Amino acid sequence: MSYEKDFSKTDYSSPSDEPPTRLGAPNDLATYHEHDVFGHEENHQIKYKTLSWQLVAVLMIAEIVSNGMLSLPSSLAVVGIVPGLILIVFLGIFATYTSWLLVKFKLRHPEVHNMGDAGLILFGRFGRELLAFGTVVFAVFATGGQLLAGQIALGALSNNKLCLMLYTGIFAVPTLIFSAPRTLDRLSWLSVPSVISIIVAGIVGMVGAGLHPTPDRTISVTVNTNFYAAFVSITNPVFSYAGHFMFFILVSEMKRPQDAMKAAYVLQGFATTFYAVFAIVIYIYIGDGVLSPAFSSLDSVWMKAAYGVAIPNFLIAGSLYAHTASKLFFVRLFRNSRHLHSHTFTGWFTWVVLILLVNAAAFVLAVGVPIFSYLIGIAASLFASWYTYGIAGAFWLHDSYHDGDGVRTWRRKWFQTTLAMATFAAGAFICVAGTYVTIKAIVEAYNSGAVGRPFSC
Template sequence: MSHSLSSISRSVIEDTAQDFRPANPQIIMSNNTYHPTQNIYTKDDEPRIHRSARDVRELRAGEFHDEESIDHELPGDVFGQEDGHDIKYKTLSWPVVAVLMITEIVSNGMLSLPSSLAAVGVVPGVVVIVFLGSFATYTAWALIQFKLRHPEVHNMGDAGMILFGPIGREILSAGTIIFAVFATGSQILAGQLALSVLSNERLCTVAFAGIFAVAVTLASFPRTLDSLGFLSIVGGISIVVAGIVALAGAGAVPINPGDIQVAVTSDFTSAFISITNPVFAYAGHFMFFILISEMKQPQDAMKAAYALQITATSLYVVFAVVSYWYIGSDVLSPSLLSLSPLFSKLAFGLAIPNFFIAGSLYSHTASKLVFVRLFRHTKHIHTHTLLGWGTWTLLILLANVAAFVFAVGIPVFNYLVGIAASVFAAWYTYGLAGAFWLHDTYYFEGGFRAWLQRPLMLAVNVFTVLAGAFICVGGLYATIVALIRASAAGELPPAFQC
């Protein structure tokens, strides 16, 4: 009988969490002991009881409802106990995570925001930027709470497994990889543009893209994110300084100062694209699970998220408004192209470190998802093995080569990035956070009754899911319409154009 119950329990756990077992043979949680080989929890002062996957989640919720009491070595923790291992992942402090987040998010997306204000007007544009930034702060909180309750989650695919089963895992994993590779390609194009401006276009742009892709590839090779920490500090500082220089340049050599509109009447496509620009500018949540998994104290993750959102929202508003004020309604995207030649070169040159470091973080993310999926809880994660390093090298090369080929070989790549942002960023940054809260409140706090007992939070999270769906559908429609218009007007560049 005992053997039968153990088999049933093991089946439930494996079907629900794809065998997310800790590396430790036994892990102590408060006064509970987890026995991974038998998939059971026991109280130290009571007999062993076989529990279902839902029972395990409920026990975990009861013991660790207070986020301050959550230990970073819970059962199912992605990297387990790392003492004595050659490669240690859980080394990040929250300030370093904040810098990594800022470097990754406050990047080339910021440079498109002045054109968004020109499309809809300064008041609607600022309202959208501030609202989406505040909204992203809430969704970051919901995502972090989900991660703390489900320490086995390493990426959006793992979260999809919990929410929707195997199909959800594959869809959200694929979406993360696609979006990360496309984002890498976007950074390669930004670097290509910067090098072209600095050199007065003296070399084929494909060659510039290739040079930049090599730099991105080399920077993304470290296996752990702490190895990218120092580079991220440089990258974060570079984009902030580049923004300041750009504002100084716009003020020193104004083009149409004061040529701004409080509000602009435009068609749905133009207006919605101006919304997808700030959505893309805030689109970093898809990396949060991977970042938090490598923190020494995951419960500090919200401090990093606050630092990110305050910094990003403040920079976005100031940069967008001041640039729009001095350059006027003809501001280009990226706005650095609207500056005088001298200031354009200065700003692009200062932004280059951010472009290639952000690109390396994206390609690292795509590679890390697959690597952990292949080798979770094996020696290849923590040990310098030929198979481990060979696989990691192959994944890094594949991610960056794919990003380069897509960026320079597909004439509609910028539109594909917009489509990917609409389909994936809308859900990863906004919509899924509502699903996380609804799921955990239902399973941890009493089902439908728990939802009804918290009507305000229920309304907020239903709205979050619907908002994600609206941004997804609206952004997808607007981007496809813009692509059709550009194609009809003959505005699409040829593949591999110099």
């Protein structure tokens, strides 16, 4: 496929305009930067495009390989070690493919900063608002999920001596502070210790499980189960790769966006390997009774050690999610204005207000909604299923249609077309099935009396 572009026929002024009719990607870096969301930044006070692909890889790992891995051993307990391992590896390969599609789409469309901008190109103004809304909702819910992870960690370290809501509040303060930098470059350096912490925490957890295995444990190679139980467990590995909704924002702040796939390869290679090793080791030593999060199944001393080491990762991951939601609003408000690149009162005041609102919303949801953990699952099913898997197929179908000869291009490249359509269908299936099983889980939780009160300890 040719990625040549006739820039004279494309309007890149603002994503609030109608989507371009000619699509492609620039062949040189200078042309790309001329048309991307931040433009040329040589004379600006605030420079966004400062990230190397190595730092983007670190940011991706810090965001994705977080507390999501702690649910994977329990998934193996439901479906068995062999199906679980196959699923983890397959989803890693699948996520790598969809990463490639997202990066190619971004390089063809430099003006795309977030999923909302991509939605404008695919579906018009309605698509922009829907995908932007989903990005913000998922980012806020994911921030709240990290606050709950911090709550669990602090509670484990202190033997739950304080009110759980207080632990969440304590954890919310540094999360707010770390999400405050205007550029991802500042957060990227904070992500280095974050990645180290989750790696070390995983190793500590595996060592603790090996030294204190569960006596008389049962390990299942395969398990016969029903669709509901199986898919509930499958959502854990499915959404452990759910970081694609940030890819456009991350690539937009790279010095060389053409290197974005290097970061994606590092991310998916590391995540898939680490997920598989961690899930298998913990499951083998703990057995079918493993809890989610998995660290809670460890001996008390090792549980505290693992949670303690993992806290920096929970903090930075939450900060990245809050930063993402705030950045989408900020760029939407001040795109092509001096407030985006200059130290103006309006710019900084707006940024601080957005950071406060996003973090406050995450905190209130985390402590005020008793079924919040289930709502995270619904948000992931409705949006992350598309951002990570399904919509990537639509990106390829759209660009191949407009860059080539329409349907004739689809027919000529039938294998890629079939794969893209299958990707879109997979996203739709995960969305519908994930929403169904999560709603059913909420109903069962209410019927069993497992749902607590809002703002309670």
